[in-house]
Amino acid sequence: MSHETLDAAAASLPAEAIDAIERAATSAHRHEELFSERAANIRQSAVRDVFDISLRPGLVSLAGGSPYLRSLPLDRLAETAARIIADDGLTALQYGAGQGTEELRTQICAVMAAEGITDAQPENVVITAGSQSAQDVATKLFCNPGDVVLVEDPTYVGALNTFEAYQVQVETVPMDQSGLVPELLEARIAALQLAGKSIKFLYTIPSFNNPSGITLSAERRQQIVDICRTANILIIEDNPYGLLRFNGEPLAPLRADNPDDVIYMGSFSKIFAPGLRIGWALVPAHLQRRYYLAAEAVTLCPPALNQMLVSAYLRDFDWQGQIRTYRSLYAERCRAMLSALEEYMPEGATWTSPEGGFFVWVTLPEGVDTYPLLHKAIDAGVVFIPGAAFTPSDEPSNKLRLAFSAVPPDAIREGVRRLAPVLQEALAA
Numbered sequence: 363m364s365h366e367t368l369d370a371a372a373a374s375l376p377a378e379a380i381d382a383i384e385r386a387a388t389s390a391h392r393h394e395e396l397f398s399e400r401a402a403n404i405r406q407s408a409v410r411d412v413f414d415i416s417l418r419p420g421l422v423s424l425a426g427g428s429p430y431l432r433s434l435p436l437d438r439l440a441e442t443a444a445r446i447i448a449d450d451g452l453t454a455l456q457y458g459a460g461q462g463t464e465e466l467r468t469q470i471c472a473v474m475a476a477e478g479i480t481d482a483q484p485e486n487v488v489i490t491a492g493s494q495s496a497q498d499v500a501t502k503l504f505c506n507p508g509d510v511v512l513v514e515d516p517t518y519v520g521a522l523n524t525f526e527a528y529q530v531q532v533e534t535v536p537m538d539q540s541g542l543v544p545e546l547l548e549a550r551i552a553a554l555q556l557a558g559k560s561i562k563f564l565y566t567i568p569s570f571n572n573p574s575g576i577t578l579s580a581e582r583r584q585q586i587v588d589i590c591r592t593a594n595i596l597i598i599e600d601n602p603y604g605l606l607r608f609n610g611e612p613l614a615p616l617r618a619d620n621p622d623d624v625i626y627m628g629s630f631s632k633i634f635a636p637g638l639r640i641g642w643a644l645v646p647a648h649l650q651r652r653y654y655l656a657a658e659a660v661t662l663c664p665p666a667l668n669q670m671l672v673s674a675y676l677r678d679f680d681w682q683g684q685i686r687t688y689r690s691l692y693a694e695r696c697r698a699m700l701s702a703l704e705e706y707m708p709e710g711a712t713w714t715s716p717e718g719g720f721f722v723w724v725t726l727p728e729g730v731d732t733y734p735l736l737h738k739a740i741d742a743g744v745v746f747i748p749g750a751a752f753t754p755s756d757e758p759s760n761k762l763r764l765a766f767s768a769v770p771p772d773a774i775r776e777g778v779r780r781l782a783p784v785l786q787e788a789l790a791a
């Protein structure tokens with residue numbers, strides 16, 4: 363509609379409607395001057411934007427990294443939740459301990475033992491509203507504006523959003539097929555320290571990195587810890603996917619042999635259910651008290667009912683069997699995605715072959731920007747996340763993330779088939 367037509371339309375509106383429009387226009391900017399400097403850095407998550415689009419009927423979404431929950435025993439869980447409220451409602455609906463229930467913290471130690479952390483003590487576990495909130499607490503606790511946080515390139519968009527909201531300077535370190543490159547990490551630390559920067563921590567997703575699916579090799583794990591220890595930099599190890607390995611040998615987390623160097627973050631979001639918002643941090647003993655106080659200042663206490671449900675799940679259900687179910691489900695979906703990529707992708711595209719987790723990372727030739735391709739892909743009936751979302755700079759990226767977790771194999775194939783001509787066209791341009 364042109365301006366003239368709009369004006370003519372406005373002229374025919376009743377006075378109250380015009381008042382309402384003007385009020386809305388003015389109130390949209392009200393209180394803007396009151397925002398903190400920090401607020402300017404809070405960015406909208408590209409993943410959440412695409413998430414909304416991906417709910418449109420008929421689209422194949424390879425965008426969202428949602429777990430596939432249909433294999434959960436929903437009826438038994440419903441009975442369990444009802445029983446918790448009936449038998450123990452006054453505890454389940456009451457405030458609780460700020461650090462989380464002792465029962466669940468003890469059970470979480472057993473979950474971590476399944477991955478090779480055998481010395482964790484319940485008093486060093488802090489239960490949080492998902493590991494997203496554990497990251498927020500860590501950043502709040504350690505980072506002043508302008509401090510440096512090191513991250514893998516690429517890294518989890520939610521962590522970037524957190525760091526940027528705290529006005530942290532995010533510095534990326536390249537990965538290759540074996541994960542973060544130790545020599546490049548060492549060089550980057552040296553250069554930043556020479557420039558007088560205060561580096562607080564390395565945030566890393568060593569197993570099945572989101573978005574790349576890459577896993578840090580066994581040889582490099584201790585090297586990375588040693589480099590950070592020498593430079594007096596903490597490590598935040600984010601490991602929501604570690605138990606979802608479907609190929610290759612399990613690798614112990616960085617935390618396993620390095621209890622004083624690593625704040626380890628885990629979550630029930632991928633191995634059970636994200637809607638419960640239960641994650642945790644395993645904090646070195648010397649940092650535990652401050653970490654716990656900072657977490658308490660955010661949420662007072664984690665949700666009691668959800669903790670009790672997770673506890674009942676770990677106690678009375680076959681949680682390890684459920685993880686085996688998830689593993690074989692995701693293995694099948696990953697295979698479907700890799701074989702569809704093999705079949706349909708144009709010459710010049712390459713991709714990772716993950717051994718677990720939810721994601722495949724596709725690289726197009728240098729110079730192709732995947733962001734504008736998203737709209738074309740949506741027109742073609744498929745959604746992905748452009749690579750720029752996973753870097754702090756938002757610079758054009760020739761990469762894109764495909765998630766295989768939430769979609770059945772046939773739909774994965776169809777999605778890749780729809781995506782191929784869009785990429786083909788961009789490569790030919």
Ligand code: PMP
Pocket residue numbers: 427491492493494495518520567572600602628629630631636640641
């Ligand atoms: N870290 C990574 C690497 C993730 O991929 C996600 C979820 N996509 C999170 C943390 C957040 O998980 P939670 O639901 O536990 O907050």
